[in-house]
Amino acid sequence: MFPELLGTYGDGGNALVLSERLVRRGRSASVTAIAPGDVFPEADLYLLGGGEDGPQRLAADLLAASSLRARVADGASVFAVCAGLQLLGTSFAVEGDAVYPGLDLVPATTVRGPARAVGDAATRVGGRIVVGFENHGGVTHLGAGLAPLGEVVVGHGNDAAHDGFRAGRVWATYLHGPVLAQNPWLADEVLSSVLGERLEPLASVADALYEARCARLRAMEA
Amino acid sequence: MSPVRLSQWRTGLAVVAVRAVNGVSRRAGRGAGTVAGGNAGLGIDPHLLERLARGREIALISGTNGKTTTTAMVTRGWGVPVATNGTGANMPAGHVAALVASRAPHAALECDERWLPEVVDQLAPRVVVLLNLSRDQLDRAAEVRRLAERWREVLGTGEFVVVANASDPLVAYAAGTAPHVHWCAAPTTWTLDARSCPACTRELMSGPEGWRCSCGFAQPPAASYLEEGDAVVRGTPVPLALGLPGRVNRGNALLALAALSELGIEPSAAAPRLAALREVEGRYGVTEIGGQPVRLLLAKNPAGFAAQLEDQAQGSGPLWIAINDGVADGRDPSWLYDVPFEQIRGRPVWCLGSRRLDLATRLWYGGVEATVVEGALPRHDGVIDVLANYTAFQDLRRGVVAP
Known part of the structure; x- marks a missing residue:
């Protein structure tokens, strides 16, 4: 969605990774980049990236006026990172501490934190590790009944304890950019959830990358 | 001393400090020493x-x-x-x-x-x-x-x-x-x-x-x-x-x-x-790395890579790409997904640098044939073009390949 507004850190990589992981398994997938003013497409999965304050506000307005909420209610999935995570909630803070309304798809509010969280980050999701990088100034509070995506192992995530959220088919993490490229297992989890079936294994150099990043994390912790 | 005289004296001292520190730094083999000397001078006279x-x-x-x-x-x-x-x-x-x-x-x-x-x-x-x-x-x-x-x-x-x-x-x-x-x-x-x-x-x-x-x-x-x-x-x-x-x-x-x-x-x-310029600080210059003649090309970010890849898409044969994640490079290689690597499909790429696995993964998703270099460098006929980001480029100029 709106890569020119939400696409600061190679976030388009997530769409590439998801579609290629289906195509390499002999399935079909198509990716459509939506620009402001385009007809809102019917899709199985909507991807939201990161962005700066102004574009983030504009994207929130455009999405609020779109049929995204109705599509999600009908069973579509969402995978969001960083600013995309923030605008799915009830409200988020922009320049200064001005509060801006979000899509209200989940009960989450984001306020401005005391300092930017910048650096390598890792989240434990159901016993498995998601590795990545974060760069944001937000602190996100999850409302009652909204589960985080996982626990922070390294970095800040929502609030130094938890990262992102998972509400049925809506996934969100502060690990930004092409986080699914570094975490092939998470990409397949998202795909399995969207398709409603387990996918056969797909070996690639991405597995070696994931192992190397996890090994580095263990070395940092030791 | 009058305030004017004092400030002139301070500037003079600062200039002497810049020269002294850079002279020592050069003799100690720590590069041109420009930054150390400059900082010493600015410390004396803001x-x-x-x-x-x-x-x-x-x-x-x-x-x-x-x-x-x-x-x-x-x-x-x-x-x-x-x-x-x-x-x-x-x-x-x-x-x-x-x-x-x-x-x-x-x-x-x-x-x-x-x-x-x-x-x-x-x-x-x-x-x-x-x-x-x-x-x-x-x-x-x-x-x-x-x-x-x-x-x-x-x-x-x-x-x-x-x-x-x-x-x-x-x-x-x-x-x-x-x-x-x-x-x-x-x-x-x-x-x-x-x-x-x-x-x-x-x-x-x-x-x-x-x-x-x-x-x-x-x-x-x-x-x-x-x-x-x-x-x-x-x-x-x-x-x-x-x-x-x-x-x-x-x-x-x-x-x-x-x-x-x-x-x-x-x-x-x-x-x-x-x-008449043919080389700028090592950029576009031909050197040897592990016996392999290479032409060094610097590309530090998506726009720089897009410009270099546009030229590389006209060529054929093997290409080396080196990606590091030093502080001067940015620690986050997410930007690799903003680079249009797809346009060099058909050219075999050898991946070097501290983030070579990230690069190889990006290339795999982009349908570009990629080999991760672990240990010995490959040898090819003729001069190979090497695209490198900032610290990878500096390493290669010194004939070093980062582990």
């Missing part, structure tokens, strides 16, 4: 840069990509002795060192884009060249639009001439309030940071007159532009037969010639001098 700049005619060159090359072009094209920070030390300490090292009344200084507002204030340059503005190492820098806003504030107040690339919407926005602008049209292939209007964030449209927005903000008409083999500088065509390859260097040359014309140098006199 106004040192301002004082060293006084009475000199200075061209300041900034932007995300092409600073070092364009600065070398301005220096060479000037045709007189020029003080310059040719090694790429492009923050105030580097500027101090360059102005201490040479008493030349002319200076061509490249400037880190984040430091431009402060440095413009202190140097009082005659000409400020703005090449382009795009995402670069965003995990340690302010986002690119905020940078354009800061540029705009400082450029609106100056006596200098801004030589600005009108093809780049962020540059056009930043230079939009400057009283004297020499607009140049040096189109780039990179548009990811300039799809939405810098003034209002609506989507930009492109047409025969360049880009424009429905809010009225549009590409300024260029006084100088590229036309087939020529650079046309304020109506005068000059043949460009550059020793440096690629479309991007033709754009750099156009801005260098425009800057020199603002400094009173005829483009027809400057063009042959700048065409």
Whole structure:
């Protein structure tokens, strides 16, 4: 969605990774980049990236006026990172501490934190590790009944304890950019959830990358 | 001592300190030592840069990509002795060192884009060249639009001439309030940071007159532009037969010639001098790594890679790409997914550098054949092109490949 507004850190990589992981398994997938003013497409999965304050506000307005909420209610999935995570909630803070309304798809509010969280980050999701990088100034509070995506192992995530959220088919993490490229297992989890079936294994150099990043994390912790 | 005498004495002492520290640093083999000396001088006299700049005619060159090359072009094209920070030390300490090292009344200084507002204030340059503005190492820098806003504030107040690339919407926005602008049209292939209007964030449209927005903000008409083999500088065509390859260097040359014309140098006199450049600080130079002859090419960010890959797509055979994640590179290699690697499909790529697995993964998803180099380097016939980001490039210049 709106890569020119939400696409600061190679976030388009997530769409590439998801579609290629289906195509390499002999399935079909198509990716459509939506620009402001385009007809809102019917899709199985909507991807939201990161962005700066102004574009983030504009994207929130455009999405609020779109049929995204109705599509999600009908069973579509969402995978969001960083600013995309923030605008799915009830409200988020922009320049200064001005509060801006979000899509209200989940009960989450984001306020401005005391300092930017910048650096390598890792989240434990159901016993498995998601590795990545974060760069944001937000602190996100999850409302009652909204589960985080996982626990922070390294970095800040929502609030130094938890990262992102998972509400049925809506996934969100502060690990930004092409986080699914570094975490092939998470990409397949998202795909399995969207398709409603387990996918056969797909070996690639991405597995070696994931192992190397996890090994580095263990070395940092030791 | 009177306050004036005291301040002169302080400046003199600072200059001595710059020379002493850089001399020691050079003898100790710690590179050119420009930054250490510059910092020592600035520690003694915080106004040192301002004082060293006084009475000199200075061209300041900034932007995300092409600073070092364009600065070398301005220096060479000037045709007189020029003080310059040719090694790429492009923050105030580097500027101090360059102005201490040479008493030349002319200076061509490249400037880190984040430091431009402060440095413009202190140097009082005659000409400020703005090449382009795009995402670069965003995990340690302010986002690119905020940078354009800061540029705009400082450029609106100056006596200098801004030589600005009108093809780049962020540059056009930043230079939009400057009283004297020499607009140049040096189109780039990179548009990811300039799809939405810098003034209002609506989507930009492109047409025969360049880009424009429905809010009225549009590409300024260029006084100088590229036309087939020529650079046309304020109506005068000059043949460009550059020793440096690629479309991007033709754009750099156009801005260098425009800057020199603002400094009173005829483009027809400057063009042959700048065409003689064949290597800039190791860029485009041929060297040997582990017995393999290679041509080193620097690409630090998506826009730089897009420009280099456009040239590489014309070629064939193996290609090496080296990606590091040092502090100077940015610790986050997410930007690899903003690079259009798909255009080199069909060329086998060898992946080097500390983030070689990230690169190989990006290439795998892009359908490019990739081999991760672990241990011994491959050997190929002839000279191989190597694309490397900043610290990987510096490693390779020294014949080192990062583990």
